[in-house]
Amino acid sequence: MADNDYDPAGSTQMFRAFVDESPAPQAPGSVSTYGSNSGSRTGVIAVVAVVALAVLGAVIWLAVK
Numbered sequence: 001m002a003d004n005d006y007d008p009a010g011s012t013q014m015f016r017a018f019v020d021e022s023p024a025p026q027a028p029g030s031v032s033t034y035g036s037n038s039g040s041r042t043g044v045i046a047v048v049a050v051v052a053l054a055v056l057g058a059v060i061w062l063a064v065k
Helices: 011-020 038-064
Strands: none
Touching: none
C-alpha cells in the first residue's frame, strides 16, 4: 500500500514547515532588519541616478551644439 503523505525527497515537508513558521519575536530594544523599508531607499537612489544622467546628457548636448 502506498502512503499518500510520504515525500520521497523528505525535504519538501521540512521546507514547507520552515516557510510556514512566523518570525521569532524580538527582544525590546533590539534592532531587526526583517521588514525594513529599503524599497523606498532604492527608489530614491534610482531617481537620483536618472536625474544625474539627464543632467549629464544635457551638458554633453550643449557642449556638442
